[in-house]
Amino acid sequence: MGSNVFDLIGPIMVGPSSSHTAGAVRLGAMALKILGGDLAEGKITLHGSFAETGKGHGTDLALVAGLLGLKPDDERIVEAKQLAQAKGINISFEKSNPPDAHPNSVTFELTDKLGKQVRVFGSSIGGGRIIIKGINEFNVEIMGDYPTLVILNRDLPGVVAQVTSLLATTQINIAQMRVSREKRGAKALTVVETDQTIEPAALELMRKLPSVYQAMAIEPLE
Amino acid sequence: MRTFEEWVLKSQTEGLKLGQIVLHDQAEQLDKSEQELLARMRENLVVMRESVRLGLTGERRSLSGLVGGDALKVEQRRASGESLVGSVIGGAIAKALAVAEVNASMGKIVAAPTAGSCGVLPAVLLTAEEVYHPNEEDLLLALFTAAGLGVVIADRASISGAEGGCQAEIGSAAGMAAAAAVELAGGSPRQCSDAAAVAMKSFLGLVCDPVAGLVEIPCVKRNAIAASVALSAAEMVLSGVFSAIPLDEVIDTMGEIGRQMPCSLKETAQGGLAITPTGRRVQADFL
Numbered sequence: 001m002g003s004n005v006f007d008l009i010g011p012i013m014v015g016p017s018s019s020h021t022a023g024a025v026r027l028g029a030m031a032l033k034i035l036g037g038d039l040a041e042g043k044i045t046l047h048g049s050f051a052e053t054g055k056g057h058g059t060d061l062a063l064v065a066g067l068l069g070l071k072p073d074d075e076r077i078v079e080a081k082q083l084a085q086a087k088g089i090n091i092s093f094e095k096s097n098p099p100d101a102h103p104n105s106v107t108f109e110l111t112d113k114l115g116k117q118v119r120v121f122g123s124s125i126g127g128g129r130i131i132i133k134g135i136n137e138f139n140v141e142i143m144g145d146y147p148t149l150v151i152l153n154r155d156l157p158g159v160v161a162q163v164t165s166l167l168a169t170t171q172i173n174i175a176q177m178r179v180s181r182e183k184r185g186a187k188a189l190t191v192v193e194t195d196q197t198i199e200p201a202a203l204e205l206m207r208k209l210p211s212v213y214q215a216m217a218i219e220p221l222e
Numbered sequence: 223m224r225t226f227e228e229w230v231l232k233s234q235t236e237g238l239k240l241g242q243i244v245l246h247d248q249a250e251q252l253d254k255s256e257q258e259l260l261a262r263m264r265e266n267l268v269v270m271r272e273s274v275r276l277g278l279t280g281e282r283r284s285l286s287g288l289v290g291g292d293a294l295k296v297e298q299r300r301a302s303g304e305s306l307v308g309s310v311i312g313g314a315i316a317k318a319l320a321v322a323e324v325n326a327s328m329g330k331i332v333a334a335p336t337a338g339s340c341g342v343l344p345a346v347l348l349t350a351e352e353v354y355h356p357n358e359e360d361l362l363l364a365l366f367t368a369a370g371l372g373v374v375i376a377d378r379a380s381i382s383g384a385e386g387g388c389q390a391e392i393g394s395a396a397g398m399a400a401a402a403a404v405e406l407a408g409g410s411p412r413q414c415s416d417a418a419a420v421a422m423k424s425f426l427g428l429v430c431d432p433v434a435g436l437v438e439i440p441c442v443k444r445n446a447i448a449a450s451v452a453l454s455a456a457e458m459v460l461s462g463v464f465s466a467i468p469l470d471e472v473i474d475t476m477g478e479i480g481r482q483m484p485c486s487l488k489e490t491a492q493g494g495l496a497i498t499p500t501g502r503r504v505q506a507d508f509l
Contacts, residue, residue, distance in 0.1 A: 003373050003376045003377065004248055004251060004252055004373065005244065005248050005259075005263075005366060005369035005372070005373060006263075006369070007335075007372075007373075007376070008334070008368075008369045008372030008373055008376060008381070008398075009263070009332060009333075009343070009365055009368065009369040010333060011333055012266065012269045012330065012331075012332050013330070013333060013337065014329065014330050014331075015324065015326060015327070015328055015329060015330075015337050016284070016285075016325045016326050016328065016437035016438075017337055017437050018333055018336060019384075021328070021337070022333075022337070049435065052435065053434065053435030053491065056284075056285050056286050056435065056438070056508060057285075057436065058285055058328050061328070075328075075330055077328060126384065127382065128333075
């Protein structure tokens with residue numbers, strides 16, 4: 001896919017690095033969307049060059065800023081830790097280096113105010129673009145370009161058909177779809193990228209399907 | 223694959239500026255009106271101006287503390303009238319340092335084409351503005367010319383230091399800035415293309431070797447050098463000098479050199495200035 005002029009002059013962002021700063025804000029923003037609730041507490045584990053050169057790039061500040069809902073061009077990114085503190089959100093940092101991780105990667109372990117927890121693993125892949133590669137124990141590939149529906153379901157025949165027909169009746173067009181599972185007949189994860197926003201009503205219907213354990217709708221990044 | 227030459231020929235045939243040709247093309251590709259695209263580019267211009275202003279106050283320091291305040295020193299010398307290189311080049315150096323210092327201190331900038339090379343284009347553009355006093359639309363069109371070249375470079379080669387070394391970032395920025403400067407000076411589309419070729423040739427082979435992996439040393443000063451190279455290239459071409467090697471061939475060469483460059487010299491901080499005794503000491507002190 002060719003770039004356009006605004007990829008070459010732009011984005012407007014807080015420096016110093018599109019991958020280590022702007023990308024880090026977007027990773028935090030995506031993790032927050034996946035949590036889907038009000039953030040109460042977070043643990044951030046830095047991997048690869050996020051761990052090694054992150055300090056000088058403000059990667060830690062940028063990740064926190066993303067978790068607070070700041071955009072990559074927000075000049076308050078530099079004060080992100082104080083902002084989190086003021087909101088009573090406790091965020092701790094660790095470093096670790098799993099052998100197979102992309103150089104610029106991070107794991108978020110987040111808890112919302114109702115006690116719901118989620119673990120999100122993602123990488124910054126250059127030019128501010130990101131990819132979410134893991135949600136809890138599941139491998140995913142979410143770039144944040146489309147509204148995304150993530151469904152945890154029983155691995156049974158017909159479940160995917162129920163999901164897609166429900167999407168069809170709510171006038172939502174599927175852009176891409178991927179199904180993965182732990183093992184045959186156990187839990188499966190269905191990730192659907194769609195052209196239209198997934199309304200709360202549609203999500204509620206999804207949750208009522210008998211074979212669906214959990215369903216979340218993740219808005220695209222701006 | 224796109225060539226820049228297509229746009230040059232179209233521009234010559236239709237008797238329009240390169241910036242207008244790129245604007246038409248992008249309006250079609252993005253399915254937006256030209257007015258919308260001009261408005262969006264205006265937002266970039268506003269941030270560019272603000273980052274120059276902020277950097278010239280000299281109050282910004284980078285997170286490592288290694289960078290900051292140099293833009294003001296150069297600007298003060300220019301203001302004193304003692305400049306060796308004159309007000310135009312002196313001003314461009316100061317502006318490029320200013321924006322790069324703002325970037326290093328987590329201030330707001332416009333990536334052009336990247337954050338690490340964000341000082342070159344605003345410095346050259348706003349310097350040309352001081353010389354030629356164009357109206358705002360002409361400035362915006364010059365940005366479309368620059369961005370159009372960036373699109374071709376990203377398509378045919380790379381604008382990423384991790385993929386192509388510094389030549390891909392700072393070299394591309396210098397080419398984009400040279401093309402914009404020539405357009406603002408009233409040069410032809412061919413001259414825009416030639417000036418970009420001359421500027422980009424000057425950075426072929428330049429490695430990305432940031433000390434401690436930070437966008438500070440040598441990145442900030444290279445922005446200033448690239449701004450002066452862009453202006454020199456523009457000056458030559460506006461005087462009637464041609465580029466012997468056409469722009470698209472220079473871009474392909476830059477891509478090829480980037481592929482041949484070892485990984486240690488592509489933004490990994492494992493070679494070049496990063497592993498000098500001083501570079502290592504800075505890294506140890508900071509991290």
